[in-house]
Amino acid sequence: MRMLTLTEAKLLIREPLALFWGLAFPMVLLAVMGLSSSDIDGLPLVAVYEPIVIAFIAVTFGLQGLPVQVASYREGRILRRLATTPAGPVRVIGAQLIVSLTVVLLATAGVLAVGRLGFAVPLPRQAVGFAVVAVLAATAMLALGMLIAAVAPTARSAGAAGTVLFFPLMYFAGLWTPRLSPTARHVGEFTPLGAATQALRDSMAGAWPHPLPLAVLGACTLACSVAAARLFRWE
Amino acid sequence: MTAIEVERLRKQYGAKVAVDDVSFTVAEGEIFGLLGRNGAGKSTTVDCLAGLRAPDRGRIRVAGLDPRRDQHELRHLLGVQLQESALPYKLTVAEAMRLYASFYRNPADIAGLLDMLDLTEKRNTRYRKLSGGQKQRLSIALALIGRPRIAILDELTTGLDPVARRDTWALIDDIRKQGVTIMLVTHFMTEAERLCDRVAILQAGRVAAIGTPAELARPTLEDTFVALTAGRH
Numbered sequence: 001m002r003m004l005t006l007t008e009a010k011l012l013i014r015e016p017l018a019l020f021w022g023l024a025f026p027m028v029l030l031a032v033m034g035l036s037s038s039d040i041d042g043l044p045l046v047a048v049y050e051p052i053v054i055a056f057i058a059v060t061f062g063l064q065g066l067p068v069q070v071a072s073y074r075e076g077r078i079l080r081r082l083a084t085t086p087a088g089p090v091r092v093i094g095a096q097l098i099v100s101l102t103v104v105l106l107a108t109a110g111v112l113a114v115g116r117l118g119f120a121v122p123l124p125r126q127a128v129g130f131a132v133v134a135v136l137a138a139t140a141m142l143a144l145g146m147l148i149a150a151v152a153p154t155a156r157s158a159g160a161a162g163t164v165l166f167f168p169l170m171y172f173a174g175l176w177t178p179r180l181s182p183t184a185r186h187v188g189e190f191t192p193l194g195a196a197t198q199a200l201r202d203s204m205a206g207a208w209p210h211p212l213p214l215a216v217l218g219a220c221t222l223a224c225s226v227a228a229a230r231l232f233r234w235e
Numbered sequence: 236m237t238a239i240e241v242e243r244l245r246k247q248y249g250a251k252v253a254v255d256d257v258s259f260t261v262a263e264g265e266i267f268g269l270l271g272r273n274g275a276g277k278s279t280t281v282d283c284l285a286g287l288r289a290p291d292r293g294r295i296r297v298a299g300l301d302p303r304r305d306q307h308e309l310r311h312l313l314g315v316q317l318q319e320s321a322l323p324y325k326l327t328v329a330e331a332m333r334l335y336a337s338f339y340r341n342p343a344d345i346a347g348l349l350d351m352l353d354l355t356e357k358r359n360t361r362y363r364k365l366s367g368g369q370k371q372r373l374s375i376a377l378a379l380i381g382r383p384r385i386a387i388l389d390e391l392t393t394g395l396d397p398v399a400r401r402d403t404w405a406l407i408d409d410i411r412k413q414g415v416t417i418m419l420v421t422h423f424m425t426e427a428e429r430l431c432d433r434v435a436i437l438q439a440g441r442v443a444a445i446g447t448p449a450e451l452a453r454p455t456l457e458d459t460f461v462a463l464t465a466g467r468h
Contacts, residue, residue, distance in 0.1 A: 086338045
């Protein structure tokens, strides 16, 4: 398992484009926001965008990276080949999940560092609550990504499904309009990334996240994992 | 001792019967050829032997184990080279070998295996950059890395040039000398004649003939094959 995880990590490092979009781009995006002097409801733009960018990281690795990778392993018969070895095909997917989760958390830490060092955005005051939400948001997106990987017949279709889902999910996270209308905001609380951004924002301000967003993220993780495990096509 | 026993194997997908009433045995140390046209049921038989699919009926023993029930143990004893080799493009030869070696209790020596398969110079080359023959040899190496007692090699030399094909044949002889039982899935009659102790010809999911290549040569193995399998699919 250790060897599989190391190998998957090495393979990810060899994908400069994926690393750029997942690791560097969020930091650049945040920095661009930091150069703006405008604010929303008294908060500087960069502080408003920090949780949104963190949601963006989760969606990039969860919905674009992971499903394409897993589907291409099935398409390339790598899962089938592994099924004839004592390792079996399940572990390579486990290795992918471990690597993806690690990179999401690293990128999240990187964004916090850029915000803090570059633009004096305070680190989350409710650090434990923030960490819980960040991990839950990542697992929710990875689980949704696994559900896509489970049913998508090819890597291409997995990529397409991830992109289609990206837009509504990130809309409710506030990527395009950080200040959503009250209705959109209310609907957004029931979407994983709307819930995640809200809970991240609360914990950054020092409050323990509300139960609703935690429940939404937990339910998304659980429902998608169960569905993915049931529907997964090995070939 | 018997390495592989297949008794009245049957497998169907929906209404299509892929394999019907197939029986054969492979003795330890033997090179056994499974011949047949595309769609004759070779791959389904291999899948059942490797435990990748459950048979609908019949009994299979590989190294005395039931491929489904004793799946985990069997994976240590059986090396499989599937039709299309399957590795991530950006993995190097040595990385693939180390990764696969980590799956087994008592893996073979990587350097020795690379040497035997003439891949030592390519050990730091990524999979994508390998030639067809090199990919094929790597896939054989990965099938042997766990020191299997039995190896199933599917479409071993498809896509290889004549020289690479001869080299691969010599390699199979070497592997046999180490006591590995080999099941060779092929539709090249010359390959079967050159390497196999015995062959079974599958036609439309059934065993049409079984015996040594010499017994089945009427007058050549290929003539027999064509007579048994031409026309009807």
